[in-house]
Amino acid sequence: MAKCPVCGMAVEESESTLKTEHMGKVFYFCSEGCKSEFEKNPHKYMESGHKQHFHSRCC
Numbered sequence: 001m002a003k004c005p006v007c008g009m010a011v012e013e014s015e016s017t018l019k020t021e022h023m024g025k026v027f028y029f030c031s032e033g034c035k036s037e038f039e040k041n042p043h044k045y046m047e048s049g050h051k052q053h054f055h056s057r058c059c
Helices: 032-040 042-046
Strands: 019-022 025-028
Touching: 019 032, 032 042
Parallel strands: none
Antiparallel strands: 019 025
16 A cells, blocks of 8 residues: 555555656656646655645546
């Protein structure tokens, strides 16, 4: 089980088709909106202490 780095929702890695690789790490997403948001500025979501929250457009 992975956690969507944008909103924090649980994502089943084996079932997800929404994923991207950044700096050698694979990230899994709950929605196309979260994937797109991450890809705009991945470092924002990789920072330690980033406060995740649910977006109405994805969850």
